[in-house]
Amino acid sequence: MTTPGMVLRFSVEGGDYAAAGEAASKIKKALRKIGVDAGVIRRVAIAAYEAEMNIVLHALRGRLILEVAEDKLRVIAEDEGPGIPDVNLAMQEGFSTASDLAREMGFGAGMGLPNMKKCSDTITIETTKDRGTKVVMNFDIDDDGVT
């Protein structure tokens, strides 16, 4: 890792389907630029993209934050939105509260949070009804840049 201490922040607007994915794309490009292992980039990109889609599909607005440390990467997705009523249920593959529009776009199949969990090494979710949700995902990198 060449750039410990780097922090990047990206705004995400709820309902802005045209821009959905831009923040994750920028995160991916930034990681490629600083020479992160391709397998790690893939995991981060998938998790960040799912998190961004969740904000676009469910929340009013939010942001994605990438933090680069010596031995790990962290992606934080926080939003102002309805919150997740039952996190355990939302973590189950196939459970979704997404709209028909989300499904038309190929999302809303109940794989978002499970995908984020699968791709990250640790994930924590804090959510408050009618306030919003904060998801913190950590991705380990060993000395060789391989997880």
Place this chain on the structure above:
Amino acid sequence: MNLRKIQQLLAAEILWGEEILDLVEPRYACGSDLMSDVLAFTKEKTLLLTGLTNAQVIRTAEMIDLSGIIFVRGKKPSQEVIAMAQERNLPLLMTKLPLYETCGILYSAGLEGCSGLPSRRR
């Protein structure tokens, strides 16, 4: 098997990427309209077959470095979506065949799926 061969097998229309069809060789293929499943279950160098034509398909391809996309059932994306693919150097093909037949033709020709189950003809 490169994309040129795949395009010929499916009699597919080339929406973008004529110049790079000979150079792109997908190792696996995946047929799905669920982008979260595509994100979860594909490997590198995968060709996506789908009936979805919106921008999120291109975004999904970008996130996991898909080799290319084949739109099935004669579905044609908008010029904006084709332009997005062009910016990302992502070849796009379109076939009139439905998803099942498209998958069957490519699987029979030896293109593996992402599960690790080998195709019968290799």
